Amino acid sequence: MTAPRFLSGQFRHAIDDYMACGWVLDTCFVVNPAVIPWRSRAVFAALGIRRYDLALALAEEELIAARTWGSPRGIGIALHAVGVARRDHTSVAVLEEAVALLAQGHARTEYMQALYDLGTTQIRRQDVTEGRRRLVEAAMVAYECRNGFWQERIRFALERLQAPANTSKLTRQEEKIAYLARAGHSNRHIAHMTCLTVRTVEFHLSSVYRKLSISGRRELVTALSSVPS
Known part of the structure; x- marks a missing residue:
């Protein structure tokens, strides 16, 4: 279950959608998160803002x-969300446990997504070799599942590893503008909010696209999630 507004980068609205889903499930006395893991999905929307x-x-x-x-599948999905949400030294171990349980539960799509987040987390913690290995594993699963969206996303992550080190980091201004663009704001609206000209916003976005390959x-929705903060 992925809310359409999550896929379009409207994360605040997506959180509302997931919360509404949770309310409906509660009223129907459906409390097993394996049915619809709405909290885990809401985690990624919350991280987006x-x-x-x-x-x-x-x-948690x-x-x-x-x-x-x-x-195993339900616990694996929840551990995946916890590992990403913690953003600390325990994240890698939690995500490794999530990957193992999702493989055990034959949850291919969730397994692929957890592999991706494990790989990008390891890369952020300077374990590039292991992170690359996990991304390649995720790419193989995406190919086997014929999931074009995730094949493209994983390819971007692998390409960023090959980018020169001095071009991989967004400036603070570029990051701010990129997140505003991902949230759906037009260049003109971004210019108004940041007190810049439209042309300057366009210049910064062009730099963002180049640095993120x-x-x-449209691709900001997926690309920004693996940018070091």
Whole structure:
């Protein structure tokens, strides 16, 4: 379950969608997160708007519920969300456990996504060799599943590893403009919010696209998630 507004980068609205889903499930007495892991999905929307406190709270709540039911797939999905939400030295170990459980539960799509986040997390922690290996594993699963969206996303991550070190880091201004663009704001609106000219915004976005090895605004939704903060 992925909300359309999450895919389009409307993360605040996506959180509302997931919360509404949770409310409906509660009213129907559906409490097993393996049915619809809405909290885990909301975690990634919360991270998209840098609500790290909300992301971690949702992830930990999901993990408690998942462990109550004991499904490897459900626990793996919840651990994936926890590992990404923690953003600390424990993240790699948690994500490794998530990957193992999702493989055990034959959850191919979730396994691929957890491999991707494990790989990019390891790369951010300077374990490039192991991170690259995990990304290649994720790419193989994406190919086997014929998932073009994830094949493209993983390819971007691997290409960024080959980019010169001095071009891989966004400036603070570029990062701000990139996140505004990802949230769906037009160049003119971004210029108004940042007190810049439209031409300057366009210049910064062109630099962002070059540094992230992407072709345009649509790909910001996936590319920004693996940029070091």
